[in-house]
Amino acid sequence: MSELTLTLIKLGFLAVLWIFVLSAVSVIRTDIFGTRVPNRQVAKPAKKSAAPAQKSKPAKRRRGKRGQPSLLQIVDGPNSGQSVPLGDDPIILGRGTDAAIRLNDDYVSTRHARFASNGEQWFVEDLGSTNGTYIGSQRVTSPVPLSMGTQVRLGKTIVELRK
Amino acid sequence: MSTPTWVPRRRRGAELVLTVMAVGISVFGYIAVGLGVSGTIPSDTYTLIGGLVLAAIGAHLAVRQFAPYADPVLLPLVLCLNGLGLVMIHRLDLGRQALDPDRSAFAGSQVMWTFVGIVAFTAVLLIVRDHRRLQAFTYTFGLTAIVLLILPLLPVIGHEQNGARIWIHLGPFSFQPGEAAKICLAIFFAGYLVVKRDVLALAGKRLLGIDLPRGRDLGPILLGWLISVGILVFQRDLGSSLLFFGLFVVVLFVATERPGWLVVGSLLFAFGAWFGYVAFGHVRVRFDAWLDPFADPDRNMQIVSAMFGLAHGGIIGRGWGQGSPELTPFSFSDFILASLGEELGLTGLMAVLLIYGLIVERGLRIALTCRDGFGKLLAIGLTMSFAIQVFIVAGGVTRLIPLTGLTAPFLAQGGSSIVMNWAIIALLLRISDQTRRPAPPTSSVGSDEQTQVVKL
Numbered sequence: 001m002s003e004l005t006l007t008l009i010k011l012g013f014l015a016v017l018w019i020f021v022l023s024a025v026s027v028i029r030t031d032i033f034g035t036r037v038p039n040r041q042v043a044k045p046a047k048k049s050a051a052p053a054q055k056s057k058p059a060k061r062r063r064g065k066r067g068q069p070s071l072l073q074i075v076d077g078p079n080s081g082q083s084v085p086l087g088d089d090p091i092i093l094g095r096g097t098d099a100a101i102r103l104n105d106d107y108v109s110t111r112h113a114r115f116a117s118n119g120e121q122w123f124v125e126d127l128g129s130t131n132g133t134y135i136g137s138q139r140v141t142s143p144v145p146l147s148m149g150t151q152v153r154l155g156k157t158i159v160e161l162r163k
Numbered sequence: 164m165s166t167p168t169w170v171p172r173r174r175r176g177a178e179l180v181l182t183v184m185a186v187g188i189s190v191f192g193y194i195a196v197g198l199g200v201s202g203t204i205p206s207d208t209y210t211l212i213g214g215l216v217l218a219a220i221g222a223h224l225a226v227r228q229f230a231p232y233a234d235p236v237l238l239p240l241v242l243c244l245n246g247l248g249l250v251m252i253h254r255l256d257l258g259r260q261a262l263d264p265d266r267s268a269f270a271g272s273q274v275m276w277t278f279v280g281i282v283a284f285t286a287v288l289l290i291v292r293d294h295r296r297l298q299a300f301t302y303t304f305g306l307t308a309i310v311l312l313i314l315p316l317l318p319v320i321g322h323e324q325n326g327a328r329i330w331i332h333l334g335p336f337s338f339q340p341g342e343a344a345k346i347c348l349a350i351f352f353a354g355y356l357v358v359k360r361d362v363l364a365l366a367g368k369r370l371l372g373i374d375l376p377r378g379r380d381l382g383p384i385l386l387g388w389l390i391s392v393g394i395l396v397f398q399r400d401l402g403s404s405l406l407f408f409g410l411f412v413v414v415l416f417v418a419t420e421r422p423g424w425l426v427v428g429s430l431l432f433a434f435g436a437w438f439g440y441v442a443f444g445h446v447r448v449r450f451d452a453w454l455d456p457f458a459d460p461d462r463n464m465q466i467v468s469a470m471f472g473l474a475h476g477g478i479i480g481r482g483w484g485q486g487s488p489e490l491t492p493f494s495f496s497d498f499i500l501a502s503l504g505e506e507l508g509l510t511g512l513m514a515v516l517l518i519y520g521l522i523v524e525r526g527l528r529i530a531l532t533c534r535d536g537f538g539k540l541l542a543i544g545l546t547m548s549f550a551i552q553v554f555i556v557a558g559g560v561t562r563l564i565p566l567t568g569l570t571a572p573f574l575a576q577g578g579s580s581i582v583m584n585w586a587i588i589a590l591l592l593r594i595s596d597q598t599r600r601p602a603p604p605t606s607s608v609g610s611d612e613q614t615q616v617v618k619l
Contacts, residue, residue, distance in 0.1 A: 005198075006198070006199060006482050006485065007482065009195050009198060009199070009482065009483070010195075010479065010481075010482030010483070010485075011479065012191075013188075013191055013195055013482075013507070013511075014479060014480070014507065014510050014511055014514070016184075016187070016188055016191060017188060017514045018510075018514055019184075020181070020184045020185065020188055020239075020243060021514050021517050021521070023180075023181060023184065024181055024236045024239065024240060024518075024521055025521070027174070027181065027235060027236050028236055028521070028525070030177075123534070142534065142535050143534050143535070
């Protein structure tokens with residue numbers, strides 16, 4: 001085996017090794033930037049024209065990305081009609097003084113549930129409440145991602161995310 | 164109403180492409196060793212290609228089947244390391260047997276252990292369908308870890324080898340329980356700290372801008388330190404001692420977010436290191452070999468030989484089969500990084516270290532995106548044990564830190580190490596699968612009556 005062939009094999013092997021490492025890095029790269037939300041820009045204008053009256057007011061307060069919920073609204077229960085604007089900070093619901101809305105509901109615990117966002121998605125998490133937090137018939141045991149309009153029930157209170 | 168959601172992507176195709184590349188690298192290396200040592204392509208290449216392809220496809224299908232949303236790069240990275248290790252061990256077998264035909268070959272048993280490792284990998288993916296189930300067995304795993312650590316000290320099955328008492332012999336099999344204890348301890352730390360972290364995070368005294376923990380909360384860290392010193396004293400295994408203590412301090416820090424634990428941990432470590440240096444001859448030998456290996460070149464022959472090997476390799480290395488890494492004692496296990504450095508040079512060694520770095524990066528990413536606290540801490544624990552081990556090995560071989568007897572994960576010869584590391588990767592992929600999987604559909608209304616609060 002000639003010296004030249006062995007050198008070429010040596011360099012070839014190192015090249016293949018580095019190509020492998022770099023392709024792994026590129027897969028990681030697309031893995032980070034490839035999770036784009038589809039149709040966010042396209043879906044927006046159509047909806048705006050559909051229900052402009054309902055949306056105009058909260059839209060001013062909203063500073064997050066388009067299509068994100070901006071309001072946590074109580075739709076049923078003793079505090080029905082009240083709402084909290086959504087920011088970056090997590091929101092706690094319950095009967096306690098540190099709750100964003102002090103729920104006047106006997107079936108709700110002092111610190112009942114937390115609504116938190118990771119920047120793209122809101123989650124609801126039960127804080128060890130007595131009667132539990134439910135989405136449909138499912139009790140919330142770990143943080144569950146929430147989409148807009150999903151009704152979450154705490155005691156007799158029902159809340160949902162709105163625009 | 165369309166809601167913006169994180170779109171889950173499986174990317175199994177990308178994983179397959181990378182897996183094929185990883186297998187290709189191993190086969191290329193094997194052929195290059197044959198050409199470099201004897202000038203011919205080894206006759207059993209096709210058997211090897213068949214075996215490797217089979218193992219890789221098996222592992223890939225296991226992920227496709229049991230963890231379809233898991234991270235796509237972890238498996239190929241690990242396969243590449245494992246293949247490189249096999250090729251290097253095979254090359255060292257040839258070199259060592261050329262020196263002395265009586266020396267035993269390790270490549271065959273290592274291939275067998277790799278298959279066992281992939282079976283263990285599949286089994287973990289199959290059995291642990293949800294990593295949160297493991298939290299229920301927190302204390303069982305803690306107890307198992309302690310039993311595993313004590314096993315080598317027992318009189319009949321325990322076995323001392325090369326000065327460290329870390330082996331057990333059961334009939335024809337020998338096993339290093341410390342490797343399994345690593346996983347058990349990571350699960351135990353995660354399960355324990357996810358419950359206790361609020362207590363431990365309570366602010367104590369504030370000194371120089373750092374929250375120091377209260378005296379009474381020091382119990383667990385002192386216990387961890389005692390275990391680690393116990394390993395040092397009774398098993399004389401410097402590496403594992405450092406690994407377990409480092410793992411515990413890091414997980415404690417991540418769980419409580421208090422830098423105070425790092426300060427306390429470093430102080431305890433410094434004290435332990437000083438104590439080890441003063442009290443034990445073998446620690447002092449390692450320290451002296453680190454500070455000035457050429458003061459006694461005969462006694463420090465191993466590290467001196469490894470340094471000559473690395474220098475011989477230079478920037479682009481000698482090429483497969485062209486160097487003489489077999490001259491270093493334990494060139495196939497503890498010093499496999501030095502062997503790779505001699506044959507592949509700095510360029511190849513950097514690629515290997517980068518692969519390790521990418522594995523650690525994926526592990527930390529899994530911990531970041533994981534939604535439950537236990538999974539986060541478990542992923543951190545497993546990843547950091549991996550990272551600390553690589554640091555200790557690479558640092559020891561390159562004389563950055565004193566040399567300790569740990570094996571480079573997936574590269575070095577050693578059955579228990581390779582099987583347990585495959586199990587670690589399986590656990591990480593399981594957590595990753597849970598994290599990246601799309602959320603189950605949440606039906607908003609309709610079945611509310613089933614759970615309505617009823618006034619009695």
